[in-house]
Amino acid sequence: MIASVSPLLTEDLFQHIWKCRLFNTTGLTTIDGVPVEVQYTGVHNHDAGPDFTAAKIKIGNTLWAGNVELHVRTSDWYRHGHQHNQQYSNVILHVVFEHDVAFYDTDHMPPCIALEQQIPKMLLSRYEDFRQASAFVPCEYSASQVPDLIWNNWKERLLIERWERKTTTLHTWLLQTKYNWEEVCYRAIAQSFGVPVNAPAFLQLAQSLPHNLLTRHRPSLLQLEALLFGQAGMLQEAFEDEYPLELQQEYNYLRHKYKLQPIPTHLWKWLRMRPASFPTLRIASLAALLHKTPHLFSKILETETITGFEQLFSVQLSAYWHEHYHLDGPLTQTYCPGKLAVHNILINTILPLFFLYGREKGLSYYQDRALDLIEQLPAEENRITQGWDDIGVCQKSALDSQALLQLKQNYCDKKRCLECAIGAKLLRQGII
Template sequence: MLFTEDFLHYVWKFRLFDRSDLRTEDGETLEIFSTGIHNSDSGPDFHNARIKIGETLWAGNVEVHLSASDWQKHGHTTDEAYNNVILHVVYNNDLPLKLNNGRTVPTLQLNNRVPAELYGRYHQMIFGNQTIIPCEASIGTVDGLIMHNWLTRVLVERLEKKSAAVIAALAINRGDWEETFYQFLAANFGFKTNALPFELLAKSLPQLTLAKNKNNPMQIEALIFGQAGFLEGDLKDDYPVKLKKEYDYLRKKYSLNPIENHLWKFMRLRPPNFPTIRLAQFAALIVSANHLFSKILEIKDIDALRNLFASIKTNEYWDNHYRFDVPSKPLPKVMGAASVDVLLINTLALFLFSYGKHHQQQYYISRALKLLENLPAEKNNITADFVNLGVKITNAFESQALIELKNNYCNYKKCLQCGVGNKILKLS
């Protein structure tokens, strides 16, 4: 048989082996009351197991290996943390185990006790020739409740991981939630293609500086386009010329240094997604929304949250431009519904969750999850693959969870740690 030690951990943890007439290698009867708590840190594999060997009831740790000789190979012989192991579970007992203190550790050999059907399903998932995910042949048949429960856990894992970055940035910003939200919102305004320059822009232009000029839209636009590096060189149209004049003054006033303009990407983008248009929309949002994060904490209605972004109106110059000094057909530059929903998913839901987690207020965590439940599912290559495999995706709650599942479980074939993989493996 070809399998990893993790598989043997899985078999022991869920007692998925033939338990009839269990005996140690010394011939003593063995009863298992508890396999113990699986330990993912250093030390024995399972803590606080309860077993009965012969007439003696034992409580302690269990160590699991493919071969008994792995005890020495893994350096356990000289590690005192393993001196209280009460049972050695192995697939192949190739070497009797005796501790330095002379105590012989009882050994249970699982060779010939692992069901062939279970091993077959495992082998197919881990070593098969799947093209999308390890369980692609079976995931569409998994019970909806089991799938929902697991996706809920995976989604929380995703949000907790992403919120760690929020809290780290919050510490750098000295606990200023508004500034931290502003920086993350800016990065997400660039979507994937221009996320980095947008993030650098926000860090080079503090929200406090923008707030000082909030009553003057031209100055806000000048600061944003100037810091983005779009007001360098010769400009022809009146609008960018005025912006440049304002920026030259403000740059000296606030000792600003613009980011490098070459960081912005235009290639393979549709004109409505050009960074110049996104910057114009970002400037309009700054002008229209004061204390934006505080508003988001207060607004519960999803349509009202959407309207914060959908209602922003750029300077009329952009109605017939996508770049400075390059006229185009007249078309108002408003944010599309899909773009707005992406911001709600990646910024608003994340910050509601992070705020609730940081302040230990379940109310905001629940609001974050509820927001995702009420947003449409994302459409991308990952979600399309799951749909083709028979998985129903009805909202952003599920699409976000499936993205996490694919990237951090399926791609690494962590089927034994996956609730869906567990269910498929244990099918009778």
């Protein structure tokens, strides 16, 4: 009677076990008793064809180099139709967990080894615990036990992975604008002014007003605000205050001159946010920044310190916004963007832009500077970073918090423990 495969084993886990040699290599033999020595498990193939390529396997007295195919059961070879597929004709070894067929045609099939008795049951049990975990992260009770060296190396890789993802859109804009870095920077910063809920509206606003058009009117803060508020669809009401009426009059002239079409007003979100996050104040801040700094991207490239960036993004809003949150709104006290807002723009916009610029220009200096700056910034505070703090994985800088955001959202939540340096370490702990 042939035992059934362990319900704890998955194909992904089996491939991970083979790739990382998480099995007892002593006394390995094929199913017909020929000694096997695994010298190199091969390169994991994620495309069509055998699971591993370029493996080196000594079978008997012969050293073979070639492809290895893995299955949970021997019968899967037949069930998948590999015996009829030429892609599998050069497989040098068939690796299975369970040998479940009474007859295996060794004359026409690759040699086969079964690892059921070679794999620690503790490893299977740990992986199943990770898969079934409903905690903050699957390894909640053991993540803090992983040495700092492993954590630090993994965090840096996670940060680069996060920047690679963030720069995908930036690169698309580069292609669209024929590598106009000032335009791309302007779009990215405008989008960042809308975080968290108005980022799409700010991006659409920026795309409706090209940077070179705003540059023509940079000397006049009134005209910049007229263009931005007008294109935002916020100057279509009947106003009483003098300043909104001036903006409206200026915009009507510029709209006709440049044949502009405002974006829909329903794109803007106002509910459940603090007044400082209202799109009106954010638009006024963007106008003030563009008014203050010509050639913004060039200036950003020249800025080398956190203090320098805080000064660069410290702006003086026009007088109307010192006492209003809304156009034609009641008098109230407002404030300008603080250090936290500048740090968020640095973390989420400027540093990924540095990373992309360095990659596109072949200048590693800018990528190194991005890494240096993010280590100087304080860690972000949000629900996810608090969750990591609660389980003993603390963050000393924004590099840590950005990396742990990437880890939680793209690995832990998707149970990609086998692809995680921390998960892989914990699975092996005490086994090898």
